[in-house]
Amino acid sequence: MRLIVPATEGRAVKVRSGQRVRVTDLEGGQVGDVFAFAADDVNEHLSASHTRAATSRLFPAVGEQFVTDRRRPILTLVEDTSPGRHDLLIAACDPARYRALGVPGFHASCADNLARNMAGLGLAIPTPQPVNVFMRIPVADDGRLSWLNSISRPNDSITFEAAMDCVFVVSACPQDLVGINGHEPTPLAIDLLDGRQGVSEQ
Amino acid sequence: MRLIVPATEGRAVKVRSGQRVRVTDLEGGQVGDVFAFAADDVNEHLSASHTRAATSRLFPAVGEQFVTDRRRPILTLVEDTSPGRHDLLIAACDPARYRALGVPGFHASCADNLARNMAGLGLAIPTPQPVNVFMRIPVADDGRLSWLNSISRPNDSITFEAAMDCVFVVSACPQDLVGINGHEPTPLAIDLLDGRQGVSEQ
Numbered sequence: 001m002r003l004i005v006p007a008t009e010g011r012a013v014k015v016r017s018g019q020r021v022r023v024t025d026l027e028g029g030q031v032g033d034v035f036a037f038a039a040d041d042v043n044e045h046l047s048a049s050h051t052r053a054a055t056s057r058l059f060p061a062v063g064e065q066f067v068t069d070r071r072r073p074i075l076t077l078v079e080d081t082s083p084g085r086h087d088l089l090i091a092a093c094d095p096a097r098y099r100a101l102g103v104p105g106f107h108a109s110c111a112d113n114l115a116r117n118m119a120g121l122g123l124a125i126p127t128p129q130p131v132n133v134f135m136r137i138p139v140a141d142d143g144r145l146s147w148l149n150s151i152s153r154p155n156d157s158i159t160f161e162a163a164m165d166c167v168f169v170v171s172a173c174p175q176d177l178v179g180i181n182g183h184e185p186t187p188l189a190i191d192l193l194d195g196r197q198g199v200s201e202q
Numbered sequence: 203m204r205l206i207v208p209a210t211e212g213r214a215v216k217v218r219s220g221q222r223v224r225v226t227d228l229e230g231g232q233v234g235d236v237f238a239f240a241a242d243d244v245n246e247h248l249s250a251s252h253t254r255a256a257t258s259r260l261f262p263a264v265g266e267q268f269v270t271d272r273r274r275p276i277l278t279l280v281e282d283t284s285p286g287r288h289d290l291l292i293a294a295c296d297p298a299r300y301r302a303l304g305v306p307g308f309h310a311s312c313a314d315n316l317a318r319n320m321a322g323l324g325l326a327i328p329t330p331q332p333v334n335v336f337m338r339i340p341v342a343d344d345g346r347l348s349w350l351n352s353i354s355r356p357n358d359s360i361t362f363e364a365a366m367d368c369v370f371v372v373s374a375c376p377q378d379l380v381g382i383n384g385h386e387p388t389p390l391a392i393d394l395l396d397g398r399q400g401v402s403e404q
Binding site: 043047048049050052053056057058059069070071089090091094096097100126127129139143144145146147 | 245249250251252254255258259260261271272273291292293296298299302328329331341345346347348349
């Protein structure tokens with residue numbers, strides 16, 4: 001079953017342990033901010049810093065797992081058809097980020113998209129650091145980070161298997177002032193691969 | 203005014219905006235987990251992922267600032283006499299980490315040290331990702347992380363200037379099963395450099 005994540009918006013799905021969920025970059029060059037929360041207690045969330053401690057990598061390799069802030073596996077990275085450039089260093093964009101970039105009024109953001117979708121499920125949480133799929137932030141030898149445009153191609157995808165029942169949220173990043181999306185946000189898709197679980201659309 | 207942080211323990215101090223606070227590695231080779239919280243609302247905390255977005259570096263350079271999860275500057279890195287190896291990638295050690303490393307019973311941890319000191323101030327917060335001063339986690343070209351022993355020398359120090367009134371917590375990391383402290387935890391010191399503000403010892 002497929003759920004479209006319109007450009008600049010977010011969507012949430014509930015995923016059962018053992019079920020696979022795929023994020024597809026429909027048009028190419030689009031970053032997705034992915035969040036995952038334990039279904040039975042959304043205070044437990046996928047954590048970048050605990051995942052790096054578990055994998056000793058900036059981003060897990062295929063076959064490795066993302067863990068929560070309680071060090072429990074939550075998602076396994078099972079397939080990646082993209083060039084493999086993903087980010088686990090950068091915070092979700094938010095209203096403060098766009099104000100700092102000079103936007104005077106409203107601008108859609110991944111943090112707002114997350115909050116809105118969680119609220120739609122009756123849940124309220126602070127914004128964890130996301131898994132930024134298809135986001136290209138290379139690290140130079142001296143530790144400098146570069147913000148480059150995504151190089152995923154149309155229909156490239158990354159697939160996860162849930163290691164626990166979880167709430168899985170994807171925001172099609174609205175960033176159009178920094179070049180990570182080529183200044184043109186486009187949609188993503190979420191596919192639940194075995195259809196055992198309904199989709200909660202917000 | 204100097205406050206000793208005994209090996210494997212933590213201490214908290216309140217630091218006023220504009221005041222400087224120094225962390226000294228008394229014997230050398232010791233990692234310190236540093237946390238900072240806005241004094242007027244400890245739900246706002248120094249955030250690694252927002253700091254990386256602000257500085258475009260894995261770790262700020264001298265003169266650059268750490269920011270909170272609301273993207274407000276909280277600490278400026280003003281001086282560093284150490285070889286400059288610090289970490290902003292790895293979660294604080296906690297009971298789950300030591301259980302996974304095979305410790306059957308109690309083991310001191312930076313997360314517990316933080317919680318105990320915040321509780322001593324009447325405060326309760328989830329554990330943010332720390333600033334791991336003197337911790338050496340180099341990143342290889344392929345994204346792999348190595349866990350190396352600290353190379354700070356006796357009396358090396360790193361100094362911050364508070365950009366807002368904050369609660370500043372240092373844990374002398376108790377990790378003795380992974381080699382980051384050379385398997386021998388030792389004490390640190392916290393110096394408040396202008397003495398305008400009392401120290402809250404927990």
